[in-house]
Every structure is written in structure tokens, then in C-alpha cells.
Amino acid sequence: MKNIIGKAVLLASALLFSVTGTSCSDDSNATPEQEQTYDMTGFAKGADVSWLTEMERGGIKFYDANGKATECMKLLRSIGTNSIRLRVWVNPDGGWCGKDDVVIKAWRAQQLGYRIMIDFHYSDTWADPDDQAVPAAWTNYTFDEMKRAVSAHTTDVLEALKARGVINVEWVQIGNETRDGMLWNDANTAVTGKVSENAANFAAYVNAGYDAVKAVYPQAKVVVHIDEGNNIGRYTWIFNELKNNNGKWDVIGMSLYPEDDNWKELTDNCLANIKALSTQYNCNVVISEIGMAWNSDQAEPMMKKMVKGCKAISTCEGVFYWEPEVYNGWRPANYETLGWGAYTKGAFDNNGKPTAALNAFGAE
Template sequence: MKKIKNWWMGLLLLAGVAITSCNDDDKPVFPEAPEETYDMTGFARGADVSWLTEMEAEGRTFYDADGKERECMSLLRELGMNAIRLRVWVNPADGWCNQNDVIAKAWRAHNLGYRLMIDFHYSDTWADPGSQTKPAAWENYTFDELRQAVTTHTTEVLTALKNQGIDVEWVQVGNETSNGMLWDEGMASTNMANFAALVNAGYDAAKAVYPDAQVIIHLDRGNELTHYTWIFNGLQENGAKWDIIGMSLYPGEDPDDSNGLTEWNPVDENGQTWQEQNDACIANMQSLIDTYQTQVMVCEIGVPWNYEQAEAFYTDFVTKAKQVDGCLGVFAWEPECYGGWNGYQKGMFDDTGKPTASFNAFARD
């Protein structure tokens, strides 16, 4: 069992003890520091906190339920989280989520005993089902050069992490690659073989640095099975390699994905409630495990923080996911967000920066 100890608490106690006498007959008695331990093993109860350093730079602070200001990752650990996910952009305009920023956050997570997932977007900005834009520096590359760039970038970032003594348990090769990545060359609908080759470039690079890391291919819309079978059948036919199928689930309908309850509807465009979408995603997990003989991970999940059934949603999903043999964990996406940070309303803190009851779903057993 991996246990993390707050040794610093002992140092604080030692520093605070008043020594009134130093002779042999009246030696000071130091109280034993309480040892707080955290079991970071088992089912991954994860948080993607990729915005954290940017939020801190903008002056955002975090508080526990009693209103005491806290460091965010430490607070998340107390709330039950045992894994951190961090996205990587190649050369972002503002520097956030570049290699150095990722290392800074990963180092903090490592020192708190978190398990770590690195999410490669292979872009200078957001990569998702609607946009898989090549990094500007790769824009005029041939396909072979693109494949080599994936290898080089993956190797460089992971090697930099390893050189800091940071372990990486999972590596995500592409983000929500529901139609491939690095468009147009790697678009799955026009050239599945190219997409498979790019996946393998990332897979092989990850394994070369971290042989025991598990490599994830990640898609959105976890409640839609055909969305997955089309991609993974095609990848399988073209010799792609992966260890885990990653899934996202954002129930309801939110046309611009930027508002809270003003725009969000808990029923999606097909008339499915969040309960039905949860059940569909859970059923899809089992189908994917059986079909591809692979494990699954929910890499992103979220609903608006102020939805009255938010805690019920998370509790229902996490409880059912734990019962699936082959589901490795569930990651909330940017739960630390609050106050409409960057227009995102699906965090798990309220507008005062305090954790909501939704964290109960991620509490330790």
C-alpha cells in the first residue's frame, strides 16, 4: 500500500514547542507528531487540474469547508482524490500547459503522493472532437515528419518528468481523438492508417521512457457505443496499440459549453436523462472491455457545480463504475474551477472557492 506521510507536521510541532529548561533532570518532552496517511492505491479517483497554476497566478485561492485557505492539491487529496491528470500543449501562446508548466504541477502532485496521468494534445491549444489543429511549428511537415514529431515531443516531455524522479502511471496519446488527430493528415475518417501510425508513435515513445506506463486512447461521448466501435475497429485493423480506452461523459445539453444552468439542460438532445446517460456509459464500458479485451478509464466527467442533483450524479456514476471489472477509475475535469473561471461552470467548488458536496462521491471507501 502506498502511504503518504505528513512529516512536515512534526517539524512544525517541534518548532512550536517552548523549552523552559535544558538541564538533564528536566529535559523537555516533545509531543509525538500525528501521522496522517493516505491510501493512494486502487480505483483512481482523479482530478484534471491543468488550469491550477494559471488560476493561482491570477490570484485565485482555495478554501476548505470551514473557510480556511488551503493549497489546492493538498485539499483535493483530503477530499479523496488520489490521481492527477495534466494536459500538455506543444508551444502555447501564453506558456500555460507547456512542458515547464506541466513539470511544475507534476512535481507538486508527485510530492503529495498522487498517481499521474499525462494527456498529450499534440497541439498548441485545445484538441477535441471539433478541433485537432497541428502545432504551428509542425504545420508544413510531411506525414513522416509529423510521426517523428509525435515521437520527439512525447519523449522529451516524459524524459523531463522522469529526470525529476516523477513517476507517470498513464499516458494519453491524443485528447478526445474521436476523428483522429493532427488534421488533416491524421484524420481518421479520411485516413485511419495514418491515425493508427501516429498513435503508435506516441505509444512506442511513452513505453521507451516509462515501460510500465499504461497508454490511453481517449474519445468523448462515453454513452454512445458506435462512436467507440468505429474508431477502435479501425485502429485495430490498422495495427494500432493501446492499453486502455479512455472515455469522457458530460451529460445533458450545453450548446456552447461555457455556461452553467442558464444554458445547460440535464436532458441531452436525444432525450436521455443523466441517469440514462450514466447507465449507457457503464454498459458501454463492459462492452468495450469484452470486445477489445482492454481496460477502460473515464478521463473526464462533469456537470454544472450548482446543479441540484450534482452530488447524486457523481455518486451514481462513480459507484457503478467501481462495480465494472476492468474500469480503472474516474477523473473529474477541472474540479478546482469556480466563479466562472474561463467560462467553465462544471467544477466542484462553489463561487466562494469552497468544495461542494459532490466530492463525497470521490471519498475513500
């Protein structure tokens, strides 16, 4: 087959994508691979690989089933992944997951034909159900200043992506696991985006992000993302608050992190909730994050059940595994700073090879 040389011209809705060549994690003496064609369309079989550049800087490599060192995103694509998710922090220590780092990873993903989800945390560090810290530079902002900051940061990052030629941005998350909103400032209820304190503010911040997304990538779908996809009450509470305050979104995002002793119940509930929420709010749903212990023999059946079940629901856009590439006790710098242990719900084994959990993405 004819090799494709030079810069690939990509369309967000491309029917098929093919590419050859090697990249920074390949063996330096590797021979060129025979070109292979990949279908990158349809149901999103995704991976959040936001730690990838930090891992590579530390010398971490990734290996295929035969033990050949292979660039991580190429490896994931070869086993069925077609979409990449990347988080964005405002001013992170070390620059990891900041704007410049995200642009590098997104460009690399697009060169491999991936569709892209950008995940704005609106924080300098982790935003999750327990912590939605305001970026240090925004600490004393008024409500209007905070809205402008959300808009400006969203616009700045997305315009940087667009200027680099990244056109495959299909989804943009406004906030990460915003169980009780985002941009918490408990000292000032007139400013805080905590829903239990001021739901109108949260809706206004979401709308500021929504409008900024549409101004740069009009076709991108805006996601509002909540944790515990098995718990429908979390979703109806916050989306009712958004609806009542004229909040805007296109897709509901879910997280799901089952354990060995509850995955069957949690996946049943999550699949039922996708159907119920799609009907109630007349929108699609995506599993923005999913993961299970890397060495669990239940991870593969869990993932196969979720991928098969989600594919069978017309309003479910896809499933994204969270940081599958982490292995063998690796920790990012900010985990070390925070005193956290290694993340153990990746989907690579201690030899840097994908586990059976990712077989779900290659299954027909």
C-alpha cells in the same frame, strides 16, 4: 505521529502515503497540520487540475469546509482524490500547459503521493472532437516528419518529467478526445491524422506516441481517449479502425458530461459501454473526463452513481473529474482570447470550496 521531513521517495505502487506541511496557497500564518495518512492505491479517484498554476498566478485560492485557505491538490487529496491528470500542449501562448508548466504540476502532485495521468493533445491549443489543430511548427511536415514529431514531443516531455524525479506516471494519453483522430490537415490527406480521411495515419501517429511512452515509462498504460462515453458507436468505429491498422493502446479513455435532464440515461449507457468495450477489445477503460454544472443538485448523485458503478466493474480503472477547481467565473487567458465564457462544470462553489459532487470520492 512522526513527521516526514525532506524529499519523499515515492513508488508508483506505494501502499500508503503520508506528508505534512504547507504550500503556496495556504495562509502564511497557518500552523503545521497534524500528519494524516492517505491510501493512494486502487481505483483512481482523479481530478484534471491543468489550470491550477494559472489560477494561482492570478491570486486564486481554495478553501476547505471551514474556510481555511488550502493548496488545491492537498485539499482534493483530503476529500478522497488519489490521482491527477495534466494536459500537455506543444507550444502554447503564455506557456500554460507547456512542458515546463506540466513538470512543475506533476512534481507537486507526486510530492503529495498522487498517481499521474499525462494527456498529450499534440496541438498548441485545445484538441477536442471539433478541432485537432496541428501545432504551428508542424504545419508543413510530411507523414514521416509528423510521426517523428509525435515521438520526439512525447519523449521530450516524459524525459523532462523523469529527469525531475517524477516516477508516478501511471497513464499517458495519446491524443485528447480523438473522435475522428488527431493532427488534422485537410489540405493533405497523405499527412492528416483524421480517421475519416486516413485511418492508417492516425494509427501510425498513435503507435509513434505509444512506443515513445514505453521507452521512457515502460510500465505506464497508454490511453486512447474519445468523447461521449454513452455513445458506443463512436468507440467501436474508431477502435475497429485502429485495430484494422495495427494501432496499439492499453486502455480506452472516455469523457462524459451529463445534464440534469439526461444524467440517469447517460450514466446507464456509459457503464454498460465500459463492460461491452472491455470485452470486445480485451482492455481496461478509464473515465478520463467527467463533469456537471457546479450548482446542480444532480451532480452529487450522478458522481456517486458513476464512482460506485465503475468500481463495480473490474476493468474500469477510475474516474477523473475535469477541472473541478474552477469557480466564480474564472477564465484562463486563452478562453478570453477565444471569446469563450467561463467554464461552469467545475466542482467548487463561488466561495472556492468543494461542492457535494466530490463527496463521491470520499465515499466507501
